[in-house]
Amino acid sequence: MKPNTKYTYLLESHSTTIYTTSETTMKQNNDNLNPSKDYYQKSNLNLDSWFKVTLIDYQELVKNHQLLKIIDSFADDTITLLDIGCGTGAFPNLLDKRIDSQIKLSCDLLDVSEYCLNQCSSVFNQLKHFQTNEVFASSVENIQTTITKNNYYDIIWAIHSFYTVDIKKIKEILQHIGKMLKPNGIFLMYQASSDSCYSQLYDFYLKNYDSPNKSTKFIVVEDIQETLELLGLQYDLIDFDYNHEIDYEDKDLLEVYLKKCILNSSVDVLDLFKEKILQYFKPENNQFLFKQKTKLIILKNQ
Ligand SMILES: C[S@@+](CC[C@H](N)C(=O)[O-])C[C@H]1O[C@@H](n2cnc3c(N)ncnc32)[C@H](O)[C@@H]1O
Numbered sequence: 001m002k003p004n005t006k007y008t009y010l011l012e013s014h015s016t017t018i019y020t021t022s023e024t025t026m027k028q029n030n031d032n033l034n035p036s037k038d039y040y041q042k043s044n045l046n047l048d049s050w051f052k053v054t055l056i057d058y059q060e061l062v063k064n065h066q067l068l069k070i071i072d073s074f075a076d077d078t079i080t081l082l083d084i085g086c087g088t089g090a091f092p093n094l095l096d097k098r099i100d101s102q103i104k105l106s107c108d109l110l111d112v113s114e115y116c117l118n119q120c121s122s123v124f125n126q127l128k129h130f131q132t133n134e135v136f137a138s139s140v141e142n143i144q145t146t147i148t149k150n151n152y153y154d155i156i157w158a159i160h161s162f163y164t165v166d167i168k169k170i171k172e173i174l175q176h177i178g179k180m181l182k183p184n185g186i187f188l189m190y191q192a193s194s195d196s197c198y199s200q201l202y203d204f205y206l207k208n209y210d211s212p213n214k215s216t217k218f219i220v221v222e223d224i225q226e227t228l229e230l231l232g233l234q235y236d237l238i239d240f241d242y243n244h245e246i247d248y249e250d251k252d253l254l255e256v257y258l259k260k261c262i263l264n265s266s267v268d269v270l271d272l273f274k275e276k277i278l279q280y281f282k283p284e285n286n287q288f289l290f291k292q293k294t295k296l297i298i299l300k301n302q
Contacts, residue, residue: 044265055094064296082180083109088119104131153182167217171227188299192294196293202261235298240294240295248286
């Protein structure tokens with residue numbers, strides 16, 4: 001992709017413009033050494049297997065009444081949304097079916113993976129309430145230069161997408177999110193906590209694998225809370241607590257799961273984690289139960 005150019009991608013039934021960041025900023029992405037950039041490609045993602053285990057993350061979230069109330073609270077027929085780290089659109093796909101009103105969400109998508117941006121736009125084409133507006137192929141670390149809209153969005157959300165963000169950039173990213181939101185706009189972030197299996201498995205990988213792929217810190221919800229508090233911003237929190245379940249015999253599924261948890265498909269995960277995963281094994285169920293603890297941050301722009 002050439003830098004500084006608007007690209008029109010022909011997707012299934014309509015065209016979408018993808019804006020890339022400049023050569024300099026794309027270079028910064030590489031310097032940031034974000035493993036998500038390499039990992040979120042078609043060849044690595046085994047989505048059917050992955051969602052067999054993890055769809056529960058999104059099912060729990062869309063069941064939450066407070067979330068649905070927030071969407072219903074907007075009086076306009078169309079509201080503006082920025083989806084940071086949109087991935088393949090699993091969350092909007094489930095949420096779409098829970099919205100009773102006629103509301104439309106006009107969405108800008110930002111993701112470091114062009115593969116995910118294309119997938120997410122295609123998913124939106126099939127949904128009743130979501131439509132793609134602009135698409136930004138960029139890392140969120142460059143959001144200040146990539147998205148220069150002020151007081152524009154009703155909602156900005158980041159769902160399971162900040163794990164490999166550069167910790168040094170989080171403060172300025174959150175400040176910029178505040179600028180992009182309309183007065184009374186809402187920021188939502190769904191992020192695993194430090195006692196979740198995601199965090200434990202990633203930390204184990206960082207400590208025990210010789211050359212982990214780049215990222216040196218797994219960002220947990222406590223890191224975001226700390227920054228919000230530093231900025232003096234008030235927010236609400238909702239706790240989610242559930243398990244990722246994998247049958248003991250299903251080694252293929254276990255392998256897919258562990259590779260995605262560490263965002264590295266070149267590691268022999270069954271060997272690396274062979275001792276570690278015993279702590280998650282429940283003989284009474286003959287299953288691995290990976291405890292997932294996630295929090296939803298809800299911040300209203302004042
Ligand atoms: C677990 S997936 C997100 C799931 C998605 N939000 C959903 O609702 O289905 C994480 C996404 O965040 C993106 N991502 C990770 N780090 C990023 C960064 N620093 N900047 C932009 N996108 C990032 C990845 O490329 C990936 O698509």
